[in-house]
Amino acid sequence: MKGSLLISQTILLFIAILSCGCDNSPKKVVEIQQELNLSSDLYLKFYKEHSSYQIIVAEEGDINADGLCDLVLIYHNPRVGNRMCALMRKTDNTYEISNEFKAPVSNQNVYMRDIDDTPPVEFVVQGMKGAKTGFAIYRFVDGRIEDVFGEGMDDCC
Numbered sequence: 094m095k096g097s098l099l100i101s102q103t104i105l106l107f108i109a110i111l112s113c114g115c116d117n118s119p120k121k122v123v124e125i126q127q128e129l130n131l132s133s134d135l136y137l138k139f140y141k142e143h144s145s146y147q148i149i150v151a152e153e154g155d156i157n158a159d160g161l162c163d164l165v166l167i168y169h170n171p172r173v174g175n176r177m178c179a180l181m182r183k184t185d186n187t188y189e190i191s192n193e194f195k196a197p198v199s200n201q202n203v204y205m206r207d208i209d210d211t212p213p214v215e216f217v218v219q220g221m222k223g224a225k226t227g228f229a230i231y232r233f234v235d236g237r238i239e240d241v242f243g244e245g246m247d248d249c250c
Contacts, residue, residue, distance in 0.1 A: 125151050131162035135180045135188050139166065146170055149196075154205035157181050157233040158212035164188075165203050165216055167196045175201070175250065177218055179238055191238045194231070195250035198222040206230075215241065222249040 125148055129136055132153040140148060150167040157163060161182040169175050175196040180188040197220020204217045208230065219228035227245030231238050 129153055129164075132164040132180075132182070134186065135164045135182060136166075138188065139164075139180055139190075143168075143170075149175070150201050150203050152203035152205065152216070154214055154216065156205070156213055156216060156238075158214070165205075165218075167201045167203065167218070167220075174198075177203075179233070181233075191233075194218075194229075194238070194240065195246070196220065197227060197246070197249040218246075220249050225249045 125136065129151060132151070136148070136151055140146075147169040148166060149169060150165075152165045153162050154165070155161060155163055156165065156179055159181075161184070163182055164180040165177065166180065167175065167177045175198055176193045177196040178193045179191040181191065182188050196218065199221045201218070201220040204219075205214050206217055208215045213233045215230050215232045217228055217230050219226070221227075225245060225248035227243065227247070227249035229243030229246045230241045232241050233239075
């Protein structure tokens with residue numbers, strides 16, 4: 094019974110990986126900007142200040158429960174590798190940058206999810222490094238992004 098369950102889980106994981114796509118070609122600045130509805134201005138400000146970074150994923154949502162749209166970014170910093178941070182919008186249309194975390198090497202995704210039904214909303218980061226997969230759940234607490242839970246992130250970052 095355990096063997097068939099493991100085989101079923103392995104097949105489902107393989108199908109999920111294949112359906113995610115393996116296109117790791119970098120998007121252009123304009124392509125990412127056009128995908129954003131409320132945070133393209135924050136994205137452009139960050140990009141102008143860090144033009145050597147290659148932005149990989151940009152996902153918007155209110156992660157600090159202040160009613161303003163924030164932005165979670167996964168990017169490649171040529172000096173240290175892939176990183177993830179959040180840009181929290183301030184009322185004067187500037188932003189504050191959060192602390193950084195290591196980010197997956199490939200097939201990166203960010204999803205906003207209200208996991209515990211209380212503000213602020215959590216966000217899930219997932220990705221791969223070779224055949225290793227991982228994910229982590231983050232939440233904004235006391236002015237910082239905190240890692241709430243993760244599985245396999247050390248192997249995919």
